[in-house]
Amino acid sequence: MTKIDRYILVLFLRTVFVCFCSIAGIFIVFHAFTSMDDFVKMGQKQDGLVPVMARYYGPYMLLLFDMTGAIITLLAFLFVVGWLRRTGELTATLAAGISHGRIFKPMIIASFCIVTLQLANREFVLPGMRDALSMKAKNVKDDVEEVVLPCYDKTNGILFEGHSLHVKTRTVKQPSFRLYGDYGDYGDLLMADTATWTDATATHPAGYLLKNVSRPERIDQLPSMGTAERAILLTSRDQDWLSPRECFVATTVTTDLLSKDQSATRLSSVMELAARVRNPAVRSSASVHVLLHERIVRLPLDFVLVMLGLPLVVNRRQRNLFVMIGIAILTVLFFFALKTLSGTMGSSGYLMSPAFAAWVPLLVLGPFAYVRLLEVQTL
Known part of the structure; x- marks a missing residue:
């Protein structure tokens, strides 16, 4: 790894961290503002306000990372490229005969590592925190009673x-x-x-x-x-x-x-979902089948979402950073609209099976992202 690789990698990871902390901070501030009375009461009964809030929001930070990791990675990709372009470092490196693909290689590899870390978090960590994620602020340590x-x-x-x-x-x-x-x-x-x-x-x-x-x-x-x-x-x-x-x-x-809180189903691992589908004692709805296949394709689909940002940063026109962010937001909206539409059609059994519905976004967007990944190696 060269010095420029390390420089870009550190800049990218630092940007990812700052973006995640910003979103996490907004979430904690707004949520804690509406539940502060409960936290204060629990802090007086237990070991203080800060430990109580840490126990409550710790699992939610992992859930937030699972929900926003790919989007944050895409935005960090755009921010880093915009910064390199603004400082002239990208132009100087391209003038030396180095392709965009070689320059962005550390960020592409780091992006894949981040979505892989999301996978590990989703399959091995979050399933064990389902009880904590279903608690209200006033029940940080108490047993939750449900209908x-x-x-x-x-x-x-x-x-x-x-x-x-x-x-x-x-x-x-x-x-x-x-x-x-x-x-x-x-x-x-x-x-x-x-x-x-x-x-x-x-x-x-x-x-x-x-x-x-x-x-x-x-x-x-x-x-x-x-x-x-x-x-x-x-x-x-x-x-x-x-x-x-x-x-x-x-x-x-x-x-x-x-x-009754079906969020436990969405936080189950792939193995647990597969066991539920194979369980002969209960009927699994089409939505559970869709969820199972969505979890199987989640890793490549998250990476595809990040790679959809390549056409925004590698182009002949020097787009403004805010224009790139605006187009990226529209890309993310289209991505999730397609994913939601196909999932809904699969859950209702309209025109497509649950398995096919979960694979539609990858089949539609995957080839496009792969072609752009190959093109960027020569531009």
């Missing part, structure tokens, strides 16, 4: 309902599980004080542990039920690990599917 979204288990014939869902503890308060299969003496309803999601272990599959079961009343006298392949309802009569008045319901309907 339960009823979900039907097609495999077992059970409709999962309840009074409320506690996100952190993955517990349903006052669960009401309706049994639509042939469950004999269990009747048509399971009621208890709590139902806590439990991951699979060596002694039982994944499912809900119901405590203080009130219906059916003779739960401890009923034998476990299931099929030859799997267990469904387990009781203390033949399960030593269960206590009296406890019942275990084996299912693949997790608490994420019972959450």
Whole structure:
């Protein structure tokens, strides 16, 4: 790497950092202004105002980076080129016989690294912060209580309902599980004080542990039920690990599917979305299929968005910086309009399948961005 490469790379990364801090600062100022009373109260109860705000806004900064990383990279690309052109450094370098492609190579590689960092953040960091991202300012440490979204288990014939869902503890308060299969003496309803999601272990599959079961009343006298392949309802009569008045319901309907806040779905990783689509117990809507394929093509699509800025900075006409930014904004608007339109059509099943709808923006804009990337090597 030459000195000019290091100079351009440092200038580009510094511009990306400043742009992100500017957007993050605006977000924090406007949001904190409307929630300052809650933060002050929580700060008095806990370890101070600054730590409380850091715990609350920390995950949101990662989410903001995921949402704006590609756009910020595109704007930083334009700012750096405009600066180099204004100082005459770009003209001097071109006069030495160096192509635009060679000059911009450090920024192109850095742009790809940034969208790759977005991918790592999206797949490995954000899924673990879904609970924090669903909290209100007054619930920085408290367990969030949500309304339960009823979900039907097609495999077992059970409709999962309840009074409320506690996100952190993955517990349903006052669960009401309706049994639509042939469950004999269990009747048509399971009621208890709590139902806590439990991951699979060596002694039982994944499912809900119901405590203080009130219906059916003779739960401890009923034998476990299931099929030859799997267990469904387990009781203390033949399960030593269960206590009296406890019942275990084996299912693949997790608490994420019972959450009314569907932002948890959008923050899931590709593997989690694929597992949900393959889950035979629940019906996945077309929008979930579109979301899965959008996440698969997100990395190349973000890089395409950055490369769409190349025609703005590499041209025969010396455009004004503000003109380039204006055209870049229109380019971003067209990019997201195409992405939104195709996603909506795929979700509604109009003219295209969910999988094809997610790939349309890449199929339309990808070749154009690739051609411009090749052309810039010789200009």
